[in-house]
Amino acid sequence: xxxxxxxxxxxxxxxxxxxxxxxxxxxxxxxxxxxxxxxxxxxxxxxxxxxxxxxxxxxxxxxxxxxxxxxxxxxxxxxxxxxxxxxxxxxxxxxxxxxxxxxxxxxxxxxxxxxxxxxxxxxxxxxxxxxxxxxxxxxxxxxxxxxxxxxxxxxxxxxxxxxxxxxxxxxxxxxxxxxxxxxxxxxxxxxxxxxxxxxxxxxxxxxxxxxxxxxxxxxxxxxxxxxxxxxxxxxxxxxxxxxxxxxxxxxxxxxxxxxxxxxxxxxxxxxxxxxxxxxxxxxxxxxxxxxxxxxxxxxxxxxxxxxxxxxxxxxxxxxxxxxxxxxxxxxxxxxxxxxxxxxxxxxxxxxxxxxxxxxxxxxxxxxxxxxxxxxxxxxxxxxxxxxxxxxxxxxxxxxxxxxxxxxxxxxxxxxx
Amino acid sequence: xxxxxxxxxxxxxxxxxxxxxxxxxxxxxxxxxxxxxxxxxxxxxxxxxxxxxxxxxxxxxxxxxxxxxxxxxxxxxxxxxxxxxxxxxxxxxxxxxxxxx
Numbered sequence: 343x344x345x346x347x348x349x350x351x352x353x354x355x356x357x358x359x360x361x362x363x364x365x366x367x368x369x370x371x372x373x374x375x376x377x378x379x380x381x382x383x384x385x386x387x388x389x390x391x392x393x394x395x396x397x398x399x400x401x402x403x404x405x406x407x408x409x410x411x412x413x414x415x416x417x418x419x420x421x422x423x424x425x426x427x428x429x430x431x432x433x434x435x436x437x438x439x440x441x442x443x444x445x446x447x448x449x450x451x452x453x454x455x456x457x458x459x460x461x462x463x464x465x466x467x468x469x470x471x472x473x474x475x476x477x478x479x480x481x482x483x484x485x486x487x488x489x490x491x492x493x494x495x496x497x498x499x500x501x502x503x504x505x506x507x508x509x510x511x512x513x514x515x516x517x518x519x520x521x522x523x524x525x526x527x528x529x530x531x532x533x534x535x536x537x538x539x540x541x542x543x544x545x546x547x548x549x550x551x552x553x554x555x556x557x558x559x560x561x562x563x564x565x566x567x568x569x570x571x572x573x574x575x576x577x578x579x580x581x582x583x584x585x586x587x588x589x590x591x592x593x594x595x596x597x598x599x600x601x602x603x604x605x606x607x608x609x610x611x612x613x614x615x616x617x618x619x620x621x622x623x624x625x626x627x628x629x630x631x632x633x634x635x636x637x638x639x640x641x642x643x644x645x646x647x648x649x650x651x652x653x654x655x656x657x658x659x660x661x662x663x664x665x666x667x668x669x670x671x672x673x674x675x676x677x678x679x680x681x682x683x684x685x686x687x688x689x690x691x692x693x694x695x696x697x698x699x700x701x702x703x704x705x706x707x708x709x710x711x712x713x714x715x716x717x718x719x720x721x722x723x724x725x726x727x728x729x730x731x732x733x734x735x736x737x738x739x740x741x742x743x744x745x746x747x748x749x750x751x752x753x754x755x756x757x758x
Numbered sequence: 759x760x761x762x763x764x765x766x767x768x769x770x771x772x773x774x775x776x777x778x779x780x781x782x783x784x785x786x787x788x789x790x791x792x793x794x795x796x797x798x799x800x801x802x803x804x805x806x807x808x809x810x811x812x813x814x815x816x817x818x819x820x821x822x823x824x825x826x827x828x829x830x831x832x833x834x835x836x837x838x839x840x841x842x843x844x845x846x847x848x849x850x851x852x853x854x855x856x857x858x859x
Contacts, residue, residue: 369817487825611812619802645819737833
């Protein structure tokens with residue numbers, strides 16, 4: 343969620359009157375520090391320090407999840423996630439968790455922590471793919487708010503669901519490839535070894551040194567939180583650590599998003615201005631860069647929905663931007679991987695690289711190949727027309743893809 | 759003064775007509791190109807104007823649960839009154855969606 347202040351156009355700014363925006367008022371981004379009365383350079387410094395503190399807490403939280411998972415499973419991680427050993431269930435867990443938190447960054451960061459704590463990578467890979475699908479729910483929900491005008495809704499719903507279709511096509515291609523050949527597991531394993539392994543050369547040495555420094559800095563807080571919950575018996579100690587870690591990650595990702603939006607909105611606008619009229623590759627690049635800046639693909643893809651709904655940006659222009667957003671959001675998992683060193687660090691890095699590679703491969707195959715590129719566009723156009731004709735289809739799609747099908751699949755697997 | 763033979767005059771006329779037709783085709787092409795450039799220019803200007811309001815768009819880039827609830831209320835109302843056709847004339851338009859590249 344974005345912290346916004348709204349005011350009628352032309353009215354005097356007053357951050358203390360922060361309320362949710364409406365169509366009749368102009369919303370603006372408000373830093374939490376602005377409420378403390380800071381302004382100018384002091385506010386900017388406070389915002390940047392807030393970002394540094396946020397990254398610190400993010401990495402500490404991921405470390406906490408790793409330790410918690412170890413404590414909860416006692417070295418038998420597979421048993422706790424036995425229900426997700428079916429890759430389709432693991433995929434749906436990723437979809438549901440991301441849809442519930444509305445943050446793929448949270449899912450990927452948590453997964454990185456779990457992998458470092460012993461979760462098998464073959465379970466984590468479908469979960470990371472599911473995060474991609476789950477994160478598309480946010481812009482789909484945003485588009486439902488434009489249902490009053492049929493043409494606006496058709497364009498907005500198409501712009502939202504082109505992201506859904508892209509990710510569904512990507513999963514339909516890469517999940518079977520993963521199950522048959524272990525494509526992402528092998529590629530990410532090789533990359534993690536090259537960058538985080540003990541014999542990976544200069545790059546690995548740099549990564550290892552950075553990881554050691556980060557680990558040394560974050561270790562005290564992680565230990566403090568761990569000892570603070572150590573009075574709990576057995577596996578509960580670990581479970582509470584995981585829940586605490588997830589809660590902290592959710593909070594800190596929201597916090598980082600607020601601050602980064604305030605700090606980088608000007609640069610993000612500059613990137614977008616430069617991409618106008620420059621073709622699809624520029625759209626992919628701007629989507630990736632802006633998403634890295636605000637640390638949230640949900641935010642960047644959602645901000646395009648009203649612009650697509652009004653017809654200012656066409657579906658073909660929004661599409662590459664969403665592909666770039668998928669790539670840009672993978673930076674969070676890479677940051678989270680710095681929570682660990684040694685063998686754990688390599689596993690965490692591998693999980694982070696799975697997310698990066700999945701999105702890069704998807705962009706290359708689904709967006710890069712001309713005949714594949716049309717699939718999400720056609721699907722989204724078809725669904726947008728259908729939804730504009732009858733809103734029931736939009737409701738069925740939203741509830742079915744993000745809630746109904748995932749719950750049904752998990753339920754069926756649990757019963758069988 | 760020299761006088762043209764009738765067959766030469768006809769040939770010249772045909773040639774002139776061909777040149778005129780070619781020029782008209784070319785002129786139509788240039789007009790289309792000009793219109794397309796103006797359309798793109800207007801589209802880009804509108805996009806730049808929206809990007810200038812990025813702060814506002816970023817602040818609004820969030821799910822408004824009230825609107826989502828209203829949407830589903832509307833759908834439920836529609837489902838409870840199946841005899842009421844919902845916007846039957848809606849057809850897939852492409853006018854503002856994807857102008858030619």
